[in-house]
Amino acid sequence: MTSLGWVVVVPVKPAAHGKSRLAGLLTDDDRADLVRAMALDTIAAARSTVGVRRVVVVTADDPLRRALVAASDEAEAPIDVVDEPDPSPDPLNAALRAGAAAGRRLEPDAAVAALLGDLPRLRADDLAEALHAAAPHLGAFVADAQGTGTTLLAVAPGAELDPRFGAGSARAHAAAGNVELDVPRTSTLRHDVDVPDDLRAAQELATGPRTTAWLARAAAVGPLG
Numbered sequence: 001m002t003s004l005g006w007v008v009v010v011p012v013k014p015a016a017h018g019k020s021r022l023a024g025l026l027t028d029d030d031r032a033d034l035v036r037a038m039a040l041d042t043i044a045a046a047r048s049t050v051g052v053r054r055v056v057v058v059t060a061d062d063p064l065r066r067a068l069v070a071a072s073d074e075a076e077a078p079i080d081v082v083d084e085p086d087p088s089p090d091p092l093n094a095a096l097r098a099g100a101a102a103g104r105r106l107e108p109d110a111a112v113a114a115l116l117g118d119l120p121r122l123r124a125d126d127l128a129e130a131l132h133a134a135a136p137h138l139g140a141f142v143a144d145a146q147g148t149g150t151t152l153l154a155v156a157p158g159a160e161l162d163p164r165f166g167a168g169s170a171r172a173h174a175a176a177g178n179v180e181l182d183v184p185r186t187s188t189l190r191h192d193v194d195v196p197d198d199l200r201a202a203q204e205l206a207t208g209p210r211t212t213a214w215l216a217r218a219a220a221v222g223p224l225g
């Protein structure tokens with residue numbers, strides 16, 4: 001497959017409901033701020049990745065939408081915000097399908113990748129490397145550091161994105177015929193933040209600027225102090 005560039009679709013749950021597995025550690029406000037900080041860092045990394053033509057964010061979170069408008073910068077790939085689709089029993093995958101459809105309308109000849117929005121360590125060169133590795137395949141994915149989840153699912157131009165995110169998604173994406181990409185275990189693309197230990201680990205490592213600022217505040221006055 002010769003890719004003419006990528007549309008990257010990033011889903012972000014409304015921050016008030018996001019990262020519920022951190023609810024025991026953080027106040028609701030701190031958790032909402034963290035969800036937005038991680039999403040903005042993930043989106044910024046995607047926008048600055050070589051080969052990314054456009055980033056489509058699927059969210060109903062108004063403060064995040066406003067922050068994305070404020071962050072618009074013509075030097076990087078443009079951002080489009082797509083509304084959450086109608087309520088679904090499988091809202092994350094429904095959001096990704098809606099984002100992929102919007103991306104196809106905007107860039108009909110592009111390849112499409114779904115990228116989770118909780119990757120605060122993501123570096124553009126790691127995403128570029130994974131997209132490059134995905135390009136020859138009809139469908140390909142990157143598993144998370146544990147090997148059970150998925151952080152990136154990529155399809156060729158014209159192929160339909162069939163996301164199966166959720167518990168055990170790496171196995172589900174492989175069973176659906178997607179090729180597991182052999183990106184390094186240490187790639188920043190593999191490290192999502194789900195549980196308190198992920199957040200503690202992130203304190204020791206390089207994160208994007210908004211998550212770094214959140215972590216510094218939390219270390220000084222908050223739950224991580």
Ligand SMILES: Nc1nc2c(ncn2[C@@H]2O[C@H](COP(=O)(O)OP(=O)(O)OP(=O)(O)O)[C@@H](O)[C@H]2O)c(=O)[nH]1
Nearest residue numbers: 011012013018019020021058091092095116117118
């Ligand atoms: N637009 C949208 N994004 C979602 C939805 N559910 C999850 N996401 C996003 O998908 C990514 C991975 O989701 P999870 O790791 O399950 O994150 P989460 O749902 O915030 O975390 P938990 O509440 O702890 O399960 C994150 O970027 C979420 O914001 C959804 O229903 N709609």
Ligand SMILES: C=C(OP(=O)(O)O)C(=O)O
Nearest residue numbers: 149150165166169192194
């Ligand atoms: C939705 C997923 O992520 P998490 O395990 O972070 O909830 C997934 O890996 O498919």
